[in-house]
Amino acid sequence: MKITKELRALSPKEIDEKLGEFKKELLKLNAQVAGGAVASNPGQIKKTKKNIARILTLLKEKEAQKN
Secondary structure (H helix, E strand, C coil), X not given: CHHHHHHHCCCHHHXXXXXXXXXXXXXXXXXXXXXXXXXXXXXXXXXXXXXXXXXXXXXXXXXXXHC
């Protein structure tokens, strides 16, 4: 996947920043849903969750390679 290749090229600090960005985005989307607002793109929540999981998996892989 394109996003996975992009993430693998980033430094650990940049990966952590991306993780924070995705978590903030997910929080914002969940607040919109909880507030009763209609999401502009309903599939965005699912995509954001998957991106967070990709980043966490990538961090675990890099940690395992160090050990």
